[in-house]
Amino acid sequence: MADPLFGWDLxxxxxxxxxxxxxxxxxxxxxxxxxKRGFRSIGIGDERTLSGDEERSELLPTGWNDKDNYALRYVFENKLFILHALSTDGNLIINLMRSEDLAVSNIALKIDDTVKEQKGSIDKMIPSHKELIYQVKRDLIDTVTEKSTVTAETQTSRPESSNRRPEDPLRVPGRPGIVSDPPGLCSLFWLPTASPPHIPSLGRSDLDPFAPSGSGGMLYNPFEPRRDIENPGLGIPGGLPRGAVPPGARFDPFGPPGGPMPGARRPAPPDADHLPPPGFNDNMFM
Structure with missing residues (x-):
């Protein structure tokens, strides 16, 4: 395992x-x-521009501690960083600024609690050096060097698949006013605006929750206009007595909807949904 203090003595x-x-x-x-993490020193000061011909070094530049406060310039991944350290009231406030967008990270340390001796081994000078290494990496360096973890969806077109499924005749653009699903996803709201010649439109309104009343279908709608709401006793000889069905109550008639009233000669409206298909014979009475 690599020594975390490798290079400090030198x-x-x-x-x-x-x-x-x-x-x-x-x-x-x-x-x-x-x-250790790839930064290279290019001198002192707080100039925020790069000329490109700066000499890069792993050593501290000459005059790095001539003043009470510190200002050191570094290059990392061809970007300029400036390290400021300000000593005040026994504390050392350190800032690391990325010059291209002025992103700043900082830590604050109590000088006497952090450094016990000015010379000697690292254990004598900085007894808490392990914690300080972690704090410098997490709060000072990683904050301004880690790449953004936000991933943006690339807007590239996908090549057409060679085994693409044949086009479904029912998969046509959605109804007006309804947001269509992305291609490749099935949606019950993608209904045909006009049935192909070989596909009858029976039962179409059963798949469309927004279909208008009376548009046909294989499911009986008790509230459609063809239902005789005013005659709930349809199919019962003589009908139901007045008041047997409260106003507004749902009531399914005993007879087929649209059937004739007792004694009336009005023919029932055509309704092909209840008829067997042509040529159908289940021989149920044989």
Whole structure:
């Protein structure tokens, strides 16, 4: 397993003679974390432009700790990052800014609690170095370097499949005012506007929940206009007595809808749905 502290001793040896205060140790430690993840130093300052010919290095630049506050420039994946560290009231506030969109991450550390010694081994200088490595990676580096996890659907056309199913004659554009489903999905609302010559339109309205009343179908609708609502006793000799069916109550007649009233000669309206198909004979009376 790789040593998580690999490279720290070499980094600190290069700046050990320049360390003046405890905050320098923290900045050197953060610099080491940045270089481990591919950042390269290109000098000091807060200039937010790249010329392209900057010299990139894994070492801290000359004069990195000459001032009380720190401003270091880095390049990562051809993008400019600026590290600021501000010492105030015993705290060190560190910001890492991505210059192209000014995205900023930051952490704040108590200097005396973080750094115990200015020289020596990492265990003596920064006893909590393991926790600090994790905090720098999570809160300072990953926040401004991780690529967005939002995936956008690519708008590329799919090639036509060679084994595409034949076109269904019932799959035609949807009814006006109804949002059609995407191609390839079946929808009960995609109903034919006109039946092909070889397909009769019997039962079409049964599949259409928005079909107008009286449009035909194989299911009996007790509320269609052909039903004699005013004569609920149709089919019973003499009919039902007045008041037997409360107003507005649903009541299915005992006889076929549209049938003649007792003593009337009105013929029943044609209704082919209840008739057997031509040539049908089930021999049920043999």
């Amino acid at each position: 980094t600190f040896k290069t700046v050990e003679k320049d360390v003046k205060r405890k905050a320098d140790v923290i900045v050197a430690f953060i610099h080491w974390n940045l270089t």
